[in-house]
Amino acid sequence: MKFADLHLHTQFSDGTFTPEELVGRADKLGFAAIALTDHDSVEGCARAAAACAAVQMEFIPGAELTAEHDDTEVHILGYFLDTQNKVLLDRIGKFQAVRQNRIYEMCAALNKLGIPLKAESVFALANCKSPGRPHVARALVKEKLIGNLDEAFEKYLKKGRPAWVPKNKMSALEGIELIHQAGGLAVMAHPGLNRTDDIIPGLVKAGLDGIECFHTKHSTVMSERYLEIAEKYDLLVTGGSDCHGFSKKQPLIGTVKLPYEHVEKMKAAKKIADERRAAAK
Ligand code: AMP
Ligand code: ZN
Numbered sequence: 310m311k312f313a314d315l316h317l318h319t320q321f322s323d324g325t326f327t328p329e330e331l332v333g334r335a336d337k338l339g340f341a342a343i344a345l346t347d348h349d350s351v352e353g354c355a356r357a358a359a360a361c362a363a364v365q366m367e368f369i370p371g372a373e374l375t376a377e378h379d380d381t382e383v384h385i386l387g388y389f390l391d392t393q394n395k396v397l398l399d400r401i402g403k404f405q406a407v408r409q410n411r412i413y414e415m416c417a418a419l420n421k422l423g424i425p426l427k428a429e430s431v432f433a434l435a436n437c438k439s440p441g442r443p444h445v446a447r448a449l450v451k452e453k454l455i456g457n458l459d460e461a462f463e464k465y466l467k468k469g470r471p472a473w474v475p476k477n478k479m480s481a482l483e484g485i486e487l488i489h490q491a492g493g494l495a496v497m498a499h500p501g502l503n504r505t506d507d508i509i510p511g512l513v514k515a516g517l518d519g520i521e522c523f524h525t526k527h528s529t530v531m532s533e534r535y536l537e538i539a540e541k542y543d544l545l546v547t548g549g550s551d552c553h554g555f556s557k558k559q560p561l562i563g564t565v566k567l568p569y570e571h572v573e574k575m576k577a578a579k580k581i582a583d584e585r586r587a588a589a590k
């Protein structure tokens with residue numbers, strides 16, 4: 310049996326592995342294919358592709374876009390993206406700037422609470438264009454301003470807490486279109502996490518290609534539920550560990566093994582979409 314993990318983060322967003330470390334782990338675990346899905350970034354894809362080529366593993370360039378639909382945050386995974394696509398790069402560049410500004414705002418809110426964390430410390434630790442709350446949490450721990458990462462989220466960073474800063478997001482419909490125009494397939498990430506089933510029909514109407522049925526935080530019952538939904542709406546089935554490296558106690562890579570037949574189906578769908586786009590030109 311061949312397996313894939315289609316949801317992985319690196320240091321190019323809030324994961325702790327380099328692309329090479331991640332590919333090394335995937336190879337040891339025997340994966341036939343992986344996709345890189347950093348938050349609002351495709352920057353790690355070139356290095357991950359090279360590392361995969363060196364061990365004859367199949368690589369799918371991807372990203373996880375932070376979006377919203379009907380006031381609900383929804384993450385849209387893009388697969389088989391053209392990582393040089395100018396429209397995509399321009400647009401995610403804008404959201405990377407939003408993420409960077411938000412670090413200043415979160416630090417200002419922490420400073421107001423008497424916690425002396427500097428944005429520069431967060432940027433130095435994050436060392437990427439797509440910083441987020443996990444980097445703020447890690448900087449707080451590193452500077453001994455809080456005991457651990459969970460505490461940082463619970464006390465300051467999670468929604469409703471004093472240093473939580475909302476993020477300007479693209480609409481899910483724009484995200485789907487952005488992925489399509491870059492040659493990609495658009496997939497709704499971890500639907501069981503956000504409990505946002507009511508938005509699925511709207512996203513399907515907008516051209517959603519697939520749904521992440523298998524995810525570390527999905528129970529068996531949840532996965533079965535989303536497999537049924539995939540069938541109902543004729544959506545591709547995907548899955549991944551959402552590994553962020555050592556930001557969790559143990560790296561999650563290896564906990565979700567998507568049967569490779571689903572990657573075959575994705576590739577077939579990508580081919581049809583490419584042909585349709587070529588014919589429309
Ligand atoms: P951001 O994109 O900056 O809003 O940060 C979101 C990321 O923070 C997610 O991808 C998770 O990796 C992480 N995260 C969100 N909530 C928590 C939490 N309660 N504890 C630990 N990590 C979290
Ligand atoms: Zn993350």
Ligand code: FE
Binds near residue numbers: 499
């Ligand atoms: Fe996500």
Ligand code: FE
Binds near residue numbers: 316318373551
């Ligand atoms: Fe993720």
